[in-house]
Amino acid sequence: MSTGWVKLHRKILEHELWNDVTTFRLFTLLVMRASHQDGFKMNGVVLNKGQYIRSYSKLCEDLAYKEGRGLKKLSKSTIMRSIKKLVTNNIITVSETELGTLFTIVKYESYQEFSSDHETEPRTEEEPIAERRRNESGTKSELYQELKNLRIKEEEEEKRASVENDLTPFQQIEEKYLSRKGGLMLTPKDSAAIERILKERIPLENILVWIDEVFDQYQPKHRADSIKSFAYLESAILDRWHAQLHQPQPLKNNVSEFKPKQHRQSNLDALAQYAKENGIKFGGG
The missing domain is CATH 1.10.10.10 (Winged helix-like DNA-binding domain superfamily/Winged helix DNA-binding domain)
Structure with missing residues (x-):
């Protein structure tokens, strides 16, 4: 042609x-x-x-x-x-x-x-x-x-x-979602859901990994059942992000190591010792 x-x-x-x-x-x-x-x-x-x-x-x-x-x-x-x-x-x-x-x-x-x-x-x-x-x-x-x-x-x-360097985070999410879902374009609701996810400031790497994870783990109830909107992914991504932020922190060991206290000579004892060594009468004794 x-x-x-x-x-x-x-x-x-x-x-x-x-x-x-x-x-x-x-x-x-x-x-x-x-x-x-x-x-x-x-x-x-x-x-x-x-x-x-x-x-x-x-x-x-x-x-x-x-x-x-x-x-x-x-x-x-x-x-x-x-x-x-x-x-x-x-x-x-x-x-x-x-x-x-x-x-x-x-x-x-x-x-x-x-x-x-x-x-x-x-x-x-x-x-x-x-x-x-x-x-x-x-x-x-x-x-x-x-x-x-x-x-x-x-x-x-x-x-x-691999994700092309000149793509914005929105475009990378769009491309990942459409490649997994199978489709040509986003719906207005899909675009709005992606914008909401971006406002959560979730690391882009996590979002892309979790999109694959959700699609891989999705179990359709019948042959016509599938993920039809990004809103479904939005909920799953937020669940994962919330769980990551609120992971229980390991307990800190508050029991400090036992260290024997060193004997510290008081100021009074030091003066008495000095007087004794130099023949000075100290303390009215």
């Missing part, structure tokens, strides 16, 4: 996305890489017109920007916030698959104003049909291999994944 061209309407200048650099770049990327035909099958996933499949890790690389002498990748949480904005504006829909996230541009044909499939990728009259077929076959093979390599690399990244 790296050949051909797409249309971009001037009305985009009037949309709020124009002022959001990351979200606009993401939208443009999805439009340019989306399938231009129905029924395109890649590794068991059938892509229809206006669909594209990609992992969040790969999108971070796709949208990297130049900083200094190198490229800086965006964080996953930044990508997810832009995706959330596109979903909220009914510009795209998303669904998770084993091969990555499937993005569907809601009004793809409207954006592109197709009159025929030929508009998506102009051909010349002189181009042989056999050459066209070879090109299309090669494109499919490249996409298939790209998806395969993508999944292999992402699995390796997940094994050694």
